[in-house]
Amino acid sequence: MNAVADTFAATSGAALEARAWAALAEVEDPEIPVLSIVDLGIIRHVRAGADGGVEIGLAPTYSGCPATEVIRASVEAALGSAGLAPVAIQEVLSPPWTSDWISPAGRDKLERYGIAPPAESVSSPRQIGRAHVALNCPRCGSERTRELSRFGSTPCKALHRCDECLEPFEYFKCI
Amino acid sequence: MSAQPRALPSEARIDYVLQLADSNLILGQQLGALVGHAPALEEDLGIANTALDLIGQARHLYSYAAEVEGRGRTEDDFAFLRAERDYRNLALVEQPNGDFGQTIVRQVLFDAWQLELYERLQHSSDRRLAAIAAKGLKETRYHFRYSGSWLVRLGDGTAESHARVQAALERLWPFTRELFDEDDADRELAVAGLTPALPAVERAWSDRVSALLAEATLARPANTPFRWFGRRGVHTEHLGYILAEMQHLPRTYPGARW
Numbered sequence: 001m002n003a004v005a006d007t008f009a010a011t012s013g014a015a016l017e018a019r020a021w022a023a024l025a026e027v028e029d030p031e032i033p034v035l036s037i038v039d040l041g042i043i044r045h046v047r048a049g050a051d052g053g054v055e056i057g058l059a060p061t062y063s064g065c066p067a068t069e070v071i072r073a074s075v076e077a078a079l080g081s082a083g084l085a086p087v088a089i090q091e092v093l094s095p096p097w098t099s100d101w102i103s104p105a106g107r108d109k110l111e112r113y114g115i116a117p118p119a120e121s122v123s124s125p126r127q128i129g130r131a132h133v134a135l136n137c138p139r140c141g142s143e144r145t146r147e148l149s150r151f152g153s154t155p156c157k158a159l160h161r162c163d164e165c166l167e168p169f170e171y172f173k174c175i
Numbered sequence: 176m177s178a179q180p181r182a183l184p185s186e187a188r189i190d191y192v193l194q195l196a197d198s199n200l201i202l203g204q205q206l207g208a209l210v211g212h213a214p215a216l217e218e219d220l221g222i223a224n225t226a227l228d229l230i231g232q233a234r235h236l237y238s239y240a241a242e243v244e245g246r247g248r249t250e251d252d253f254a255f256l257r258a259e260r261d262y263r264n265l266a267l268v269e270q271p272n273g274d275f276g277q278t279i280v281r282q283v284l285f286d287a288w289q290l291e292l293y294e295r296l297q298h299s300s301d302r303r304l305a306a307i308a309a310k311g312l313k314e315t316r317y318h319f320r321y322s323g324s325w326l327v328r329l330g331d332g333t334a335e336s337h338a339r340v341q342a343a344l345e346r347l348w349p350f351t352r353e354l355f356d357e358d359d360a361d362r363e364l365a366v367a368g369l370t371p372a373l374p375a376v377e378r379a380w381s382d383r384v385s386a387l388l389a390e391a392t393l394a395r396p397a398n399t400p401f402r403w404f405g406r407r408g409v410h411t412e413h414l415g416y417i418l419a420e421m422q423h424l425p426r427t428y429p430g431a432r433w
Contacts, residue, residue: 063310064231093235094306096313122313149217150321151224159217175313 013048016084020046020054023082030070031154034113037071041101044092053086054079059097062155062175098122099156099174114138116160116171137162138169145169183367189240190263191364192304193253194406196236197264200254201414202285203229204421205272214275221321225282228314235307255425259415266405267350269414276329276336277343282322283387284347288354289315291379295371304369323387330391341393349401354380356402 024043029035037043044057056075060068072089079087099118102110107117116138135145142164149159157170206226213219237250268285272278293315296308329336355377357365364370388395403411425431 060231060310062228062231063235063314064227064229066227093310094302096306096310098313149220150317150324151217151220153220155224155227159220173317175317 016048016052016054017046019082020048020056020079020084023078023084024056024075027071027074027078030067030074031156032110032113032115034109035102035106037075039103039106039109041103041106042071042097049086049088051086052084053088054084055088055090057090057092059092059101061097065155067154099172102172110172111138114169115157116169118172118174120174122174135160135171137165137167139167140165147171183363183369185243187360187364188301188369189243190360191370192236192240192243194263194265196233196240196253197262198268198285199229199233199236201262201264201417202268202281203227203233204417205268206278206282209272209278218275222278225318225321228311228318232307232311232314235310239303239307251425255422259410259418260408262405262410262414262418263408264405264410264414265350265353266403266411267347267353269405269411269417270347270350271413273343274339276339277347279322279325279329280340280343280347282318283326284351284384286315286319286322287383287387288351288376288380290319291376291383292371294379295376299370300368326387326393327391330388330393337392340391344388344393345396348396349399350403352398352401353403353405 021038021043024046025036025038027037029037029040032040040061042059042061044059045055046057047055049055056079058072058075075089076087079085100121100123102118110117116135119135134143136143137145140162142162144163145160146163147158148161148168152159152170156173156175158173159168160171161168203226206222206229210219210223210226213222233254234250237253240253241248241250265285267281270277270281272281290312293308293312297305297312299305299308326340329340331337355373357373361370361373365372385395403409405411405414
């Protein structure tokens with residue numbers, strides 16, 4: 001290969017990866033459809049292969065989250081319809097996914113959807129061991145909220161209630 | 176395997192990974208039986224979510240064991256096609272759900288152990304095992320906060336709830352010795368840097384459990400010579416029934432698919 005061909009290969013690899021990222025940004029989380037899997041922060045890497053295919057690094061949120069299998073299927077389908085094949089999905093366990101991987105855009109979307117986003121960073125050593133954080137109601141903004149149930153409708157959520165507007169709301173757990 | 180500090184037969188590695196996987200799977204299966212039967216909807220959700228995490232961790236572990244073994248077995252083969260004596264789970268997790276108090280006591284004793292184990296196992300010389308432990312640790316912390324808060328509520332609750340969890344504690348305590356009894360196989364794994372030394376895990380577990388029992392106004396039972404060896408495949412009368420139910424479908428309809 002000469003230098004021009006090398007440059008071309010690099011560019012087309014980058015173009016493939018950009019197309020893959022764009023396609024992935026359209027894949028919804030099956031349990032929180034307002035979030036894309038890119039917002040959720042579970043796509044660790046996208047690598048163009050020499051054969052025109054792509055390798056995707058996918059980090060599961062919870063070890064036993066049933067959505068993981070649906071997400072894998074949706075990723076393959078989305079990349080397939082974007083003309084990217086073959087697709088290899090690699091599961092990435094380390095470093096583990098935490099709620100800190102949710103993008104700022106994803107946090108905004110969660111809040112607008114009525115799910116309180118994770119209230120704190122779990123990566124900061126100062127936060128470890130802290131039990132209680134004041135949560136704002138995603139509907140009325142009040143701080144007068146309390147936990148109803150530490151576990152909710154999906155592994156990633158807990159159930160809270162606002163004592164001001166009296167509405168229950170879901171909270172995306174910090175983990 | 177040149178990255179390992181000392182050569183360890185792959186059988187020893189597989190056996191250890193299966194011990195962890197089996198304990199998780201059996202406890203997950205036990206908790207699964209409570210779905211729809213827990214005392215309140217919130218507890219149904221808490222128990223179901225804990226079961227889901229435990230089984231998810233077990234799947235990662237079985238897949239890893241299958242890879243190390245390299246004989247083409249899958250996670251399902253390990254879960255559904257092994258006999259009782261091949262199971263390596265702690266006898267603690269196969270003890271019956273009992274009343275809600277007993278379910279919670281079993282969970283607290285297990286969660287506190289798993290938490291202290293994963294804290295150390297995330298630094299294992301085995302990078303795959305370390306990754307599974309680091310991921311599971313965040314879930315287990317959450318489980319412990321849940322089971323621990325219930326133990327305090329029940330222990331420091333009414334005379335009835337206190338008496339019931341104290342009785343459950345006396346009944347299950349003897350099974351905790353197995354968590355820390357170290358044999359030659361365990362020491363070999365620790366020397367190879369694969370697992371933490373059990374005495375260190377025991378001290379941390381003991382401190383954690385004592386503090387929680389004090390908060391729950393429960394008396395810590397004394398250790399007795401009672402021993403059980405679930406990790407070596409010797410089980411109490413309960414495991415056979417659990418497996419019979421869990422394995423019924425794949426054994427009756429081999430190769431069945433959803």
